[in-house]
Amino acid sequence: MVKRFFTDLDRYYFHHGVHYELYNKMGAHVVEEDGVRGVHFVLWAPSARAVCVVSDGNGWTPWRDVMEKVDDCIWELFVPGMCEGVKYKYLIVRADGSEVMKADPYAYASELRPANASVVADLSKYEWGDGKWREQKKQENFLEKPMAVYEVHLGSWKKDWDKWWDEDKFLDYRRLAHELCDYVKWMGYTHIEVMGICEYPFDGSWGYQVTGYFSPTARYGRPEDFMYFVDYMHQNGIGVILDWVPAHFPKDEFGLDWFDGTPLYEYADPLRAEYPQWGTKAFDLGKPEVSNFLIASAFFWVNVYHVDGLRADAVAAMLYNSFGRSEWRPNKYGTDFNMESFEFFRHLNTVLRQRTSAIIIAEDSSIVSGVTAPAKNDGLGFGLKWDMGWMNDTIRYYNEDPVFRRYKHHLMTGTFDYVFLENYILVLSHDEVVHGKGSMFNKMAGSHQDKFGALKTAYTMMMGHPGKKLLFMGQDFGQEAEWDYKGSLQWYLCDDPGHRDILECYRRLLNLYTTHAVLYNDAGKKNTFEWINSGDYMRNLFSFIRRNPWNYNDALVFVINFAPVDRDPIEIGVPVSGEYKKIFSTYADEEEYSLTAVKEECDGRPYRLVVKLRPYESLIFSVPWHESTEEEKEEERKTRRRIKKEHEDAISDNEHVPKVPAPVEKPARAGRKKAAAATADAQAAPAEDAAPPAEAPKKSVKVAKAVKSRKAPAKKE
Structure with a gap:
């Protein structure tokens, strides 16, 4: 019997959607077989008639x-003598007989655009030095720790102007590691969120039309360079979050679109099949193999590149069949919920939280409730929601003129009505400083001078x-221009006294935030805020x-003036006697x-x-x-x-992890008929721990309530 690289057990878990380390088997892997070193290729293409590997190692010669x-669906090949660095593609004869060249969906590395071949890479060589950081994160509940995130687009954060011959003038991962780390560490940020790391062909997509779900973009260097980037951040106390796009993929011919001549991934x-507003294809999460592809991608970045979290893009688009579509197909309950997406997120968030210390953040504009609630409580299980x-x-x-802000006062107070319903992260992101929206500085009403104080x-x-x-990035010093992904931040503004003052002010605010637990340890605790x-x-x-939550020790009083005039005097009520220090x-x-x-x-x-x-002063x-009373001490302990119990319960939640029965071993030839009969009987009887249904139960009352609240229908008990 021929020994297979992709074993029967691999295949079994893959088809059930639970092969969480699938990236170790699919794609191209430098291995040694029977003393011969080479590269083993594995590809999922069930409808392909034939597949071959073409590369610069074989002169791009088809059918060699x-x-x-x-x-019925897996293709394999071992190429002896092939090594790391070889560029390759799959030449696929599709179901209709046509031929197409495809990049490897599981490639570890890719060519720099506009080229789009995959590149053989060995990710086992890098020696990590962030063990202390990772061990520390395992012991923490992130909700009880400060999280001040600096969102950054590496290509436009800063340019290397010495590269006069290079139109892009990108800094590489290693130089970025040092310069970016120095900046965020000096400012007092706790994390960076990096845009556009998964490989993508079109710069104008900012990295949100991904073709390489297992490949860091070659714009800034090689895979080991990005490992260095993450490692250096961790060794300096900075967490790394990646933008991750599980909703859709572009239609580029070399990518996932109609991969084997059929709608395989879509x-x-x-x-x-499509998101018309973006011109992209939607992942078919009803297929276990497609769901597994994305879940394995999430585990890949966490396990292999040590990232601390992922920000899932366009979650609302995934939750509704009607999102961005004039015509849409309802689910079997008549609603526009995409039930496969609900189950996908519950599965993903549950297993990732159980097996790692990483979190997934939802970029979600929907009104679905329970986005950050545990899956066992019919939530989606995200760590945080934008x-x-x-x-x-x-x-x-x-934006409102200060004279007329009195008529918009409710906009500032209304957010507190729902702030404790989810675990939120407040965001002033890249989306708000492009496409004519203006920078944060220019969103402030009033004269140029007023904008600084505002x-x-x-x-x-x-x-x-x-x-x-x-x-x-750039908003912490009051950049005046909109963000341009082709350009660089207006760093020269930091020499202006007004902009330098904004930068120093935000730095002092970050220091206050990260050193006062009352400002960051608030998730789900309604009594941590009082008007x-x-x-x-x-x-x-x-x-x-x-x-x-238990008393006013360590409490802070905020007094904020959004008017361009003095307010003197202001009387405010306070809870206890004594000296209030500014x-x-x-x-x-x-x-x-x-003040007394x-x-x-x-x-x-x-x-x-x-x-x-x-x-425009805030104090x-x-x-x-004051000495805590016994009642307050007991309330603190409770x-x-x-x-602690809520955190432990969230980690131990298993309800939405598919229950996959153990694979049945192939019986010996003599006993196959008897074994086949026994297997048929076993398959006919439902297992007690069978997987929950992919969609909601047929309980019309429950579904009706869910639709009314925009909450995911509950799983049948």
């Missing part, structure tokens, strides 16, 4: 290295709002308290002072402070320390136990 179809149904509502509402408020106060409000934080006065709309004023002002002066609380009711609280505010005060 012909693959063997080892079953839906066959024309009403579901707060798109907060982003849109606050930007609308900032932006600093906007960032203070962001830091005081519950949720993790994300800011796109002092949310109704002072005539003066564009906001005041609130950030606190821990620890932050959006003005750059370092004057330190304290007066025993007089104000804003429904027993004490009051009298505060003076300058134009933060620390609340005086809260910590509850949080």
Whole structure:
């Protein structure tokens, strides 16, 4: 019997959608077989008539290295003597007899665009030095840790102007590792979120039309260079999150589109196959092999490249069959939910959380509830969700002339009505500074001079709002131009006193955020935020308290002025007596002072402070320390136990992991008839631990309630 690289067990788990390390078998792998070193190729192409490997190793000669179809869908070939660095493609004779050259869907490396061949790579050589970082992350609950993310597009963050001959002038991964790390570490960010790492052919897509789900883009170097990039970040205390696109793929001929002459990776149904607004194909998540492809991609980046998380792009597009489509096909319950996507995310998030310390963040504009709830509670299981509502509402408020902001006051207060329903991350992302929307600096209403103060106060409000934080590159120093993926940030503005002041202000805010647990340890804890006065709309004023759930020790008082005039005096209610120390002002002066609380009711609280505010000034005060009572100490213990249990329950959730029965071994020839009969009987009887249905149960009341709330229908008990 011929020994297969892709074994029967590999095939079994692949067809059940649970081969989480599929990247170790599919694609091209440098191996040694019977003492001969070479490359083993494995390809999934069930409808292909014939497949061969063409490469610069065989002079791109067709049918010299012909693959063997080892079953009804898997093709294999071992090429002795082939080594790392060889460029290759698959020449596929498709179902209709036509021939097409395809890149390897599982390739570890790719050519630099506009070339698009895959490249043989050996990823086992790099020696990692981030063991301490990874071990530390295993012990942490990320919800209880600060997360201040710097979203960055590597190609336009900074240019290498010494490359006068190179139109792109990209910095490479290794130089980026040092320069970018120095910057984010100095600023006080905890993570970077990197756009456009999975290989893609078109620069104008920013990396959101992916052709290489297992290949870091060659624009900035080789795979081992990107490993160095992540490793260096970790050794300097910076987490790395990648943008990841599980919704769709482009129609480039060398990619996944009609891979073997049939709609293999995409839906066959024309009403579901495409996203018309993007001109891309939608992944058919109803196929276990396609679902497995994406889940294996997620595990690949976490396990092989040590990334700390993935930001899943366009989640809303995946959840609704009607998204961006004038004509759409309802599911069997008559709704527009894409039931395969719900099960896909539940499966993905559950197994990734169980087996790694990584998180997946949902870029989701839908109104589906429970996006960050555990799968066992009919949620999707994401770690965090982008707060798109907060982003849109606050930007609308900032756009408004201060004279008329009183009529938009609700935009700033309404976000607090739902902020604790999900685990949110507040985002001011790349999407908001392109296509004529203007930079964050120019979103601020008023004169050019007003914009400096307004932006600093906007960032203070962001830091005081519950949720993790994300800011796109360049906005921390008030870049004035929109983002241009072909260009570079306006770093020269940092020499301007006004822009330097914005940068220093945001740096001080990051330091406050990362050193005060009341600002970051708030997920799901409603009593960590209290309004002092949310109704002072005539003066564009906001005041609130950030606190821990059991008392006011370590609490902070925020007083925020969104008007370009002095506010003097301002009376605000505070919870306890004593000296309230000013620890932050959006003005750059370092004057330190304290205010004494007066025993007089104000804003429904027993004490009051009298505060003076300058134009567009925000102030933060620390609340005086008081000895905790026994009741408060007990409440603290109860809260910590509850949080620990919720974290453990989320990790141990198995409900939406497919229950795959053990494969039946092939019986010896003499006993095959008897074994076949026994196998048929076993398959006829449903297993007790059979996998849950892919779609919701036929309970009309439950489905109706779910549709009303836009929540995923619950799994049948």
